[in-house]
Amino acid sequence: MKFLKEFYLTPRFLLITAIIVLLFFFGYFFDPLFFIAKILLISFITVVFVETLILFSTKKNIFAKRILSERLSNGDDNEIKIILTNNYSFDVNLKIIDELPFIFQIRDFEISSKVESGKTKIFSYVIHPVKRGEYQFGALNVFVSTILNIVSRRLKFEQSKSVKVYPSYIQMRKYQIMAIADRLMEVGVKKVRRIGHSMEFEQIKEYVRGDDYRTINWKATARKRQLMVNHYIDERAQQIYSIIDMGRTMKMPFDQMSLLDYAINTSLVISNIALLKHDKAGIVTFNNKVNSVLPAERNSVQMKKILDSLYKQETNFLESDYENLAGVVREKIKQRSLLLLFTNFETANSLKRQIPYFKSLSRSHLLIVIFFFNVGLDELLYNKAKSLDEIYHKTIAEKFAYENLKSDIGHKNKDNLTDK
Template sequence: MKPASAAFLGLTLWLIMALVAGWRPLLIHFWQGISVILLLLALFDAWRVWRMPTVRVQRQVAGSLPVGVWSEVILQLYNSSTQSSRVEVFDDYPITSNLQGQPQPLQLPASAGIETQYRICPQQRGACQFAGVHLLIESPWRFWKHYRYIPLITPIRVYPNFATITKFAWFAAENRLGQLGIRQLQRRGEGLEFHQLREYRSGDALRQIDWNATSRYKKLISKEYQDERDQQIILLIDCGRRMLTQDSTLSHFDHMLNAILLLAYVALRQGDALGLMTFSGEPRWLAPRKGMNTINVILNTVYDLQPSTHASDYLNAAIQLTQRHKKRALVVLISNLRDEDNDELLPALQLLRHQHLVLLASLRERILNEVLEQPIYTFEDALRHAATLDYLNTRRQTHDALTHQGIVYLDTVPEQLPVKIVNRYWEIKRSGML
């Protein structure tokens, strides 16, 4: 219980009357009467708000939310009292989230309900919960604000940003993937795996024509191919300390999870089997499986996964993977690489190459590009620019060396990783490298 507007107004009136009574002693009895009246009014108002029925509250929120994306939370409040009341509402939201639209002042009608909403943006993946709702109920005569806490536990799961998948599906249905930056390299009738026979169309290559079928049907018949299906994709997830690097509001680890979700969705749509393995952190293994339901399995496997403070042990990860999975697969390794990693990384890549095709993606801090774009005014600016350029040239040399060894290499800033890794996957499928 704390004072409200009428209480402060009454206190101000009481002090004014006290000053007047001090100047005119004849008014002291009048001041005492006013004091008693104000006190009785305040006590009666406190008793009324204390006896008010508890406001019933319901919360509507999705059971799973994407990290870094604003989502809507709806609160429904019902007033069972025969009197309307003013209420200030503050939801007990997960503390690892940003908030918009709280607290909210509301006017609750008598014997009726009202609905309000606010927005929440989770900043950390994992299991969390809404604990309850804080209410400040104003008394009928506005002398007091009575605090009540309504326990209302709502557990939720914060997943990697699966909103990218929804956007991809929508653009794919509209045949507008180019707006996302994704290049579809398939050309009509061409591929690696026979799909069907059909009538010849203008633009088909001569090598597509099936001459036996043409002779039988007395018209040109073309072979139609599609990209090979039923291939194996394994995501090798680095949980080492480098992935703790923060870029914008998300860490490199969160950017990586967002990218592999989109890659998983695309690969599963292509008919490939997808699995994953973590290393240098909490060990998790998911054997390759097919079907779009695998997306849900992957989400539930990685949603609470966090990077550790351990150094990334690439060689040990390669040994474990070769022991667990014998069939040839496309191994996708995403990490934040440095020059000093080469001594351990190269043996691991060579071990994987004996059996698998390796796609290595290295995340590059966005600030490196920003330094190169800044104008140079001082000697320190020139040194910073030259050092950054030298560092990027060294990364480019590493890229060339790995490419010559048969490693598919990708160097990108985190925000561009989802689109670039999907494009590289389609290039691999189209080329028949796997």
Template sequence: MEPTQQQAEQLQQQLELIQMFPWLVLVALTIPLIIVARRKVYPHIVYPLALLIPTVLTAGIIFDATWLVPALAADALILSVSLLDLFTLPSTSSLRAERHHNKVASIVKNSNVAFRMINESSRRLRLTLLDDLPETFEVEESIFRTSIGKRETKEFQYSFKPTKRGQFNLQCIHVRSRSLLGFWVRHLTVPVETQIHVYPDLHQLSHYALLARTNRLNLLGVRRTRKVGQDNEFERLREYTRDDHYRNINWRSTARHNKLIVQDYQNTQSQRIIFLIDCGRMMTNESADMTFVDHALNSMLMLSHVALSKGDSVGLICFSDKIHCFVPPRSGMSQMNQLLHASFNQFPRMVESRYDEAFLYLANRCNKRALVILITNVVDEVNSQQVVQYMQTVSRRHLPISVMLRDHNIFDEAEQTKSLYNAAAAAQILNWRHDVLNTLTHRGAFAMDVFPEDMTTPIINQYLEIKARHLL
């Protein structure tokens, strides 16, 4: 028998052996891929394209068995080259990152971030970079494709717009690197920890200050309240408005400016305001794409700005099933920073609110008389009884205001006509809420029933009225 025929028979026997144990071939091919995948290494498109060469040669075995040797040789060559190329992938220790940005950002405002990627390896690397940003950050350009030479540093910049307030931790930078010949891709995470505090948008505060300086607060719905009594001191001169008393006209300044000028007075007594903001499950409801807690915090910051500008002290307690934060009442505009820092990371929680814990905490830490403003949402008998009981108790020392937030869904159900049963149930809840508010008023507390998005102006007007009537 000729040598070539003998070789053909041997190759035929080897093929039959492989066909008898195909799972051995499958295991031999998949185990290496599983091993490298555990290290986050995956084949790139170049690898399957290179495997087309032995695939074509293997298909030729159907017509000529002697093609088996070239096919196996091509397989061995590609496997060897790919294994050698595997060792050219960079490790985590060959890359280092630095990130720089402002620690504080404002919601729906653009902020800039700059980070550096440092290549500490001895060869050029082809990288794709993605920063570890939260899903609530809107970014126009977040993926950077680059090539960094050996011992080289490159800097990248982008801007983001946060859509949710709170504290966010940026843990790392995600890196996808390619091997030297392009057979493999590796996913790395380069650690670089920084923190961003996203505060609420304070545009409404600057808008209020502008209108206050130009005597146009009526555009916000803030009413001018006539002060009762003489516990006032001179603050400033301004133009006369329709609600001013004629006794406050400064005739000398009026003659000088040829128009009516009145004297503004401010209360000389520094008073205290303490907010109790419920962060329990009933405050998870949303109105105008914001939770009830978001609306409550925005109104708290707005009224705090007004009160602090008038020399009063402002404090804050956020609670749900426990006390989450406490800011002791203090005066001065620097107190706004304390209130912002304490409230920016407060969110509603799916737990039952403990009003007893909140009012006990208030009693232990606030002995002096204060204006206590409770902002909550109550739709059940048990919680409403607790609110009435504790507001009545606190009225012996403080002046309480209970702000009950309305739910649009309940009011919409009461007005719809498709389901009379749902409308009747919603109307019953509204009547019950009305009785609760009347009970609070009879027990010595001010009661307000408002939609969350319309809460700020009524609270400010109530505060100004209380201050003008010297109820504290």
């Protein structure tokens, strides 16, 4: 029974069989063709038997293994490697079919190659997940045939493997390297001159020419009988919270990913940089209620806590409750913090309804509200319509953009849009 499960016929087998059948058919009219057909049939059966015997004669003939990370990065290209060793005493033709997670809907994945006897070859391919969650890989199928390629033997490896797709840790590592090397200016982070002093005291030191006389510590000066000044450093251990809206509007897709996925990837990068810069990072997620609050901390396991917190967050089709959010933030976050609120509004009226709650948050914290710019809408607005359908699409896009621009969010004003 196992033999039948591993035994497969190749397209070449079917082609040769069809030729022999045609020769037999025309052999009824031409006797020489009938004789040739019988000789070919006997030879063909002999070759099939010999090739089958060669392929199934040994057990430890092919070794294959799929190499992939314990977790995949959402929204990025993830490389998968396949290591394959040919233990046959002859060269073989291979066809590799890896059973990818069903969410990719890829049904024609195939790698064909030739591997010499006793050699090991590494194959690689790239997958691009666009949704967080658990992905299930199936079996790794290897179809082996000789140089004749008439029949093949199927070997199965890595029966099944589950791998989790986390928020984009590849982008996180990219910006982490930049932060360590102080190269964040390349992506728009600029150093600015600060006026005044921070409030975090470091030490008392002797006065040297050039020190600000306003920092003179008169008590220490009296004790030491020489000028002493207070020395300050930039404030550290500040709290930075990424507040992520998981309501209906964050379900909107863009480039196969939802706005929520982009918000999660961005908050992951910001949190990691904050921890590298000796600040505290925390996460708040909400929709019609506050789902989770991860207190801002700075320790060795905080990044793992953030990843685990964001891993299974999903949007729903409920309206976000900003009043409830403001109440929970006042209750849970006592220290003044930087709040990065990732959200989106479809109309000006929906934005105006939430402004009182934004003002409430900004009284106790430094609030930054982050919107998403609709690039697809912008393309519809400024690309010339060439068909009736495109005219309809452009008209709807202009109406939608006009509603958004009335709230003064977006990068163009109402008059410019009307002129265009």
